[in-house]
Amino acid sequence: MSNWGTFKYKGMPIVPGDTPCFGDVYFVTNATGVGASDGNTGLSPNKPKATIQGAITAQIANTQGFGDRIYIMPGTYPETIYASALNLVELIGYSADSVIVAPTDDHALLVGVDAAGGTAAGPTMTNSIIRNMTFLTPSTSNTTYAALCVGYMTKSVIEDCKFKGTTATGTGASATTGLRIGNETDSPWEFHEHSRISRCVFSSNGGRTTQCGVGIHVGANSVANPEYKGFKSMIIEDCLITAKDRGIRLGTGAASCAGTVIRRNHISAQEAGGVGVGIQSMATDGEDLLCSVHDNRIIAINDGILNFSTGNVQGNIVALNYSGTPAAETA
Secondary structure, eight states: OOOTTTSOOTTOOOOTTOOOOOSOEEEEOOOTTSOOOTTSOOOSTTSOBSSHHHHHHHHHHHOOSSOEEEEEOSEEEOOOEEESOEESEEEEESOTTTEEEOOSSSOSEEESOOTTOOOOSSOSEESOEEESOEEEOOSSOOTTOEEEEESSEESOEEESOEEEEOSOOOTTOOOOEEEEESOSSOOSOEEEESOEEESOEEEESSSGGGSOSEEEEESOSOOSSGGGEEEETOEEESOEEEOSSEEEEEOSOGGGOTTOEEESOEEEOSSTTOEEEEEEEOOOSSSOOSSEEESOEEEEEEEEEESOOGGGEESOEEEETTOSOOBSOOO
16 A cells, blocks of 8 residues: 555655555654644644654654654754664655754764663664765764764665764864764674665765764774674665765674675765775774675775775775875775
């Protein structure tokens, strides 16, 4: 049964490959004059929620496990969104350029991790999709902050989103992160599986001084016990990443990343010399991640691809310090 005929904003784009929604459909807009209120059910375009938080809170409370969908209309949403979990839900913006989440706290959207960086007991983003949204980093420079942070991700997709830095990095500062998969503080057991991050853009919201320190960061800043942190059968593909220090950073164990693919990403920086390191593993157990890193294009200052085995690194083109002599493959 399709909800397109009854539950649909006029002009809402239908994304190729979209399927009917079998659960509840929620609507969000902060436009004036349309009667939006978090006191509404949000289940009708005529009675929309006024905040994304209001819709997520209602969806978590009312879900029956059929698979829900939340449509977000154009606007800048000045809120920090907390979700204990996203399970069988699609969070879909009208377009990435028109739906902007500007955080009022440490993150724009925090899934399954409390504000103090606590850990969740199990998967917190499961069988879910986040699509067509822009997430701004917080205004305070801190390496534990991210525009979007998902504590534990499995069987889910983040696609066609934008992540923009808003904090001046300063000299040598790591600033903030665009997308963090994993807890902010070190946790003894953390695995992310069977999910995809694709067609996302990581840039700045006001010049090169506000670019993210790290584009995509998996795991905590501390990499104690990396063997207990996994990134299995994951895909990071077709992303455009500009960042100051790291394009993609994996703080996971080598043996726990089997089947993961990092491919066709363009990684650089919005300043001379490129990003510090393009794609880096922080693994200490053999420095031999069992994942494929191929067909990426990287401009970097120090290293293009670091701590991956040569056999798993193929078809990449890396230019160091704009040397003009790119290496076909760099491990």
